[in-house]
Amino acid sequence: MRIFSIVSMITHLIRKISLFFMKEADSLSQIHPTRCWILNALLLVIILPLDLKGQDFQLVEKYLSSLQPKPQYQFNSGMAEIASKLNESKNDLQKFQLLDERTRLLEKTLPERKLNEWVGRITKLGISKEGDAFLSIQLSGSLLGGVEDRKGVEGSKPSGVKQRGLSSGSVIFLTREERLSDLDDKSLIPAGTALFNLLKGFQSGDEVRFNAQLLPEMKTFVRELDQVMNARLLNPRFISRFEYLEKIEIPESRQSTLKKPKNASLTGKSSGDKKLSKIGKAKPAIQETDLLALLPKIDLHLFNGYRLSHYDWDYAPFMDRWLRQMRINLQNDPPPDYLSGNFPEGGRVTVQLELKREGKIANSFIHSVGSVSSLMRNHFERAVLSYELPKLPDNFKHSNLRVGFFHEFPPLPHLLFIQKGQKRIPGNASVEAGKKMNAFDEASAKINQRLQRKIKVKQTLKLYHYQLKKRIEEKIHVFQNFSKNERMLIKLQVTRPVSNTFWEILEEPATSAFRLTLINALERTKIPPLPKLLQDREAHKVLLDIRP
Incomplete structure (x- = not known):
């Protein structure tokens, strides 16, 4: 399946690059065979080293599709229908009618030309000669070949469609890459702005949610880069003023x-x-x-507290006293590195030991899972072994008893997901009374609020999962x-x-x-x-x- 995904990506990129050579051509078949082999070789060198986050590519795409907001799904469905009609079009006049249909689709799904929480993948992120950031995001749900119908069946095609090398394409939302061509659009992201600083934590290939404002255009409703007709219908590139990005953690x-x-x-x-x-x-x-x-x-x-090798004896009085004393010992001198928040994820520690009938410990072993320091391990081991053991009761009929004690250092959600050295951007409350926030501070405060809420949601989810577990x-x-x-x-x-x-x-x-x-x-x-x-x-x- 991974090989199939890579081959599909190669085919898709070949088609995109071929648009530069084709201009008015309808399919890849018109490119010279030698040039096709060169493109294949280049793309293999580029694509094969990609890690794809160690995930199955199609599985990741399905996961991203499940996160799409309703307007994005409606837009992708409409674009898929236009792509299927393009396969049946016989001349440029029919293709021009499809362009009008795309305009109506944009008016219906994006009446205010605003994208809110749309899902995509960063395909290009860089710096212009003047120091501004440019950005390109490929919309999720419009990837690779195969026209999707409204039911979302992958790879399905309308009956009677003649395939001529066209695919459902990919929709791109992007900024200009040079300040001279961006004088009217103002889509580039200036250095020093809150969004520019936010983009420092992203890279090409990141899956993101994003907000953006599209630019008005008289005939097509939304401004786009100039391209040939086929590209405008299959691979449109809309000029966008990005407002916010958020990584999607797969x-x-x-x-x-x-x-x-x-x-x-x-x-x-x-x-x-x-x-x-x-x-x-x-x-x-x-x-x-x-x-x-x-x-x-x-x-x-299943086992929380202790686990025994034998249960065919009256173990409760003996083990409950030991467990109670262990918990008292745990409250004395807790590990300072855990209390200071150096290991906020927490973890589970296990002490296994072998107990002789006379109450002596023959051997012991300790191991841990999760974020646990040596101080935390030693603290729990002392709590278990510092109890003065009596002899095993007479109703214990075995030569020895293997015991396992368990302790979980709970997570500290209020310290999780906060990067070290992260600077807090001032919000509305930090502005002096009587003073208005300038555009830079307003944008910074808005992005900071979104980031703080994201962290709060993740912390809340971590705490809820721990409460559910307990x-x-x-x-x-x-x-x-x-x-x-x-x-x-x-x-x-x-x-x-x-x-x-x-x-x-x-x-x-x-x-x-x-x-x-x-x-x-x-x-x-x-x-x-x-x-x-x-x-x-x-x-x-x-x-x-x-x-x-």
């Missing part, structure tokens, strides 16, 4: 969650809830199983041992109201006891409602990855 895909097992079962609320079925009604019908790999994941553990783990009660290879994968969909929340088992564990333990815990868990910052979404989906 979650790390997990191949094991790409396909739903045949024996997947559903519990909790029914997935046929009509309120939930309305989500994204105006967007493409993207297969949900394709996007499972990109959902946020919460790691849950709510579920508190209801898990284990009275037997399980293999370390046991695993259960559940898709949880938290809705508004939270009473309609339901879950779906995506991967069954090896034993029914493991499954029953988790189902009982989920049935008893009181799912926390979505925070206010997250209530703009109808539902929040998350993967629960449960292991011993």
Whole structure:
């Protein structure tokens, strides 16, 4: 699939470059064969080293399509229809009529010529000779060959269409690249402005949400670069004044969650809830199983507190005293590097030891997962080993007892996602009374507000996931041992109201006891409602990855 994506990209770029040679040509076939081989070789050198973020290209495109706002999807659908009609056009007169149709599409989808939260990928970012920044963004949903219909079926083509090398093309929103040609448009981004400083953290290939103001034009409604007719209909380039950009973080895909097992079962609320079925009604019908790999994941553990090698004895009095003393010790002299915020992500620490019948520790081992320092590890190890152990009770019939203690350093969301040395841009409140903000300060304050809100949303989401994790783990009660290879994968969909929340088992564990333990815990868990910052979404989906 990766090879297919690269080949598709090569074909698409060849078609774009061919426009410089073709002018009025209709297809790539009119280019000299030698020139085609040269283009192929150049593009292979350029494209093959690309990493594509280690993701499947088509999967990333589907994920970006799921983020498109409604006007963007309507625009892409309209452009796809125009591309299909262009394949059937016989002369320039018919093509000119399609240009009028594109103008009506722009008037319908962008009546104010303003793009809000549109999704795309940066294709060019640089500096002009005068020191201004220029920017080019390729619109998501208009990539590569294959005309998409309104149902969003990838690669589908209307019946009776004669393919002549044309594709659905790519829509580009861009600035000019020289100040002399930008005197009227004023699309270049001057050095020192808030947007210029924001762009320092971006690079070509970044997936972004962006806001932009398009420029008016008498006949075509929106100003664009001069191109031949085919290019204006397939690969239009609209002059844009960008106002804001925001990176889209593509979650790390997990191949094991790409396909739903045949024996997947559903519990909790029914997935046929009509309120939930309305989500994204105006967007493409993207297969949900394709996007499972990109959902946020919460790691849950059956054992929290301690785990034993043998449960066939009256272990509760002995272990509860040890656990209680360990928790008291944890409150004494907590690690300073954690309290100071040097490790805000937190992590899980495990101390495993072997206990003889006479109460002596034969050996111990410690390991950690996540952002955990040596001070944090040593702090937990001391809390476990500083307890003066009595002998094992007489009802313990084995020669030794293997014990595992677990402790989780919770994340510190208020310290997450803040870059070191980040300067705070003054907002409205920092301006002296009676003074008005100039255009530069207003733009800076607006961008700063957007950045601060983005950080706040990410912090809120991190805290909510941790609260959800603890709510579920508190209801898990284990009275037997399980293999370390046991695993259960559940898709949880938290809705508004939270009473309609339901879950779906995506991967069954090896034993029914493991499954029953988790189902009982989920049935008893009181799912926390979505925070206010997250209530703009109808539902929040998350993967629960449960292991011993």
